[in-house]
Amino acid sequence: xxxxxxxxxxxSLSPGERATLSCRASxxxxxxxxxxxxQNPGQAPRLLxxxxxxxxxxxxxxxxxxxxxTDFTLTISRLEPxxxxxxxxxxxxxxxxxxxxxxxxxxKLEIK
Amino acid sequence: xxQLQESGPGLVKPSQTLSLTCTVSGGSxxxxxxxxxxxxQPAGKGLEWIGRIYTSGSTNYNPSLKSRVTISVDTSKNxxxxxxxxxxxxxxxxxxxxxxxxxxxxxxxxxxxTVSS
Numbered sequence: 318x319x320x321x322x323x324x325x326x327x328x329s330l331s332p333g334e335r336a337t338l339s340c341r342a343s344x345x346x347x348x349x350x351x352x353x354x355x356q357n358p359g360q361a362p363r364l365l366x367x368x369x370x371x372x373x374x375x376x377x378x379x380x381x382x383x384x385x386x387t388d389f390t391l392t393i394s395r396l397e398p399x400x401x402x403x404x405x406x407x408x409x410x411x412x413x414x415x416x417x418x419x420x421x422x423x424x425k426l427e428i429k
Numbered sequence: 430x431x432q433l434q435e436s437g438p439g440l441v442k443p444s445q446t447l448s449l450t451c452t453v454s455g456g457s458x459x460x461x462x463x464x465x466x467x468x469x470q471p472a473g474k475g476l477e478w479i480g481r482i483y484t485s486g487s488t489n490y491n492p493s494l495k496s497r498v499t500i501s502v503d504t505s506k507n508x509x510x511x512x513x514x515x516x517x518x519x520x521x522x523x524x525x526x527x528x529x530x531x532x533x534x535x536x537x538x539x540x541x542x543t544v545s546s
Contacts, residue, residue, distance in 0.1 A: 352532040361525055361536035362476065373534075405476060409531035416489050418466070418478035418533070 319343055321406050321421035329429040336393040338424045340406035345386045350409040353382055353391045356423075357402045365404075366391060393426075401428050431456040431463070433526045433537035441520075441544050447513040451526030451537060452506075459484050459504045463528040463535075467500060467511045470539070471522040479524075482509055516544045 320343040330336055340351070348369035354362035364373040366382035369389055379394040393400055406421040437449035451465070458465065466481040480490035482500045490498050499512040513520060523539040 350531050354533070361539050362533070363536070364529075364532060364534055367532045407476075407532065411531070415492060416481075417491065418468075418481075420476040420478070422475045 318417070319346060319408055319410055319419055321408055321419055323404075323406060323421035323424045325424060326422075327425045327427060329427050330396055331429045332396050332398055334396050336391075336396055336400070336426055338391040338393075338404055338426070340384075340389040340391070340421050342387045342389070342408060346408050346410075348385050348389070350411070351382075351384070351389050352407045352409075354405045354407065355400075355402050356405065362405060396426075398428075401426050431528055431535045433528065433535055435524060435526050435537045435540040437540065437542070439541055439543060441516055441542060442546050443517055443544055444515055447511070447516050447520060447524075447542055447544070449511045449524055449526075449540065449542070450508050451510070452508050453528075454507070457504075458502060458507050458509065464530060465500075465502065465509045466527045466529070466533065468525045468527050468533070468536075469520075469522040470525070471519075477522075479511065479513075518544050520544050 322341045324339045351369040353366040356362040370382045381392045403423045403425050405423050408419045410417045432454045434452045441447045464481040467479040480500050482488045497514045502509040521544045525539045526537040527533045528535045
């Protein structure tokens with residue numbers, strides 16, 4: 318079973334700054350199956366990035382994803398007030414014994 | 430644009446069965462375009478995938494919950510459902526229905542289910 322570990326747990330930054338969030342997999346995974354989500358308090362998560370680096374529909378270009386193998390990164394180039402939220406990475410494993418969707422534990426991006 | 434809406438009791442007694450339904454609009458559950466999943470999130474914690482169903486009725490479950498989970502689909506109503514048996518306080522969470530293939534493209538708003546006597 319693949320485990321995703323996100324770091325840091327909490328990231329304190331100011332609007333306008335650059336945010337770099339990390340997601341590390343316990344074993345090498347296909348980047349095709351790596352996604353990122355944003356969740357605001359009291360709301361459902363929202364898909365930001367899929368295939369490690371493709372932005373979902375309507376996602377601003379200040380959000381970008383990169384990485385391969387075991388190390389993946391979500392970068393927000395210039396933080397807007399609405400970007401302060403919790404971010405989750407997610408992997409889809411299609412291998413036996415069963416397909417699985419695995420989420421990281423999340424990174425909370427808070428206003429400094 | 431697919432929209433998803435969860436419905437069901439917000440309070441379930443310990444040892445009983447949690448039952449939720451997800452109504453799909455803006456698309457047909459029979460189209461074969463997506464898998465239909467249930468995902469939960471305890472308060473202040475992360476996301477846990479429970480299981481999924483395809484339009485054919487084929488299911489996959491999280492091994493950690495498999496013995497207690499049943500997901501079914503009713504194509505005539507454009508709905509799919511979750512049953513989780515023998516619940517305990519540890520099953521208290523916001524339950525989301527969702528859709529997608531290797532990622533989750535669409536989410537319901539979520540419904541809080543509390544397990545308490």
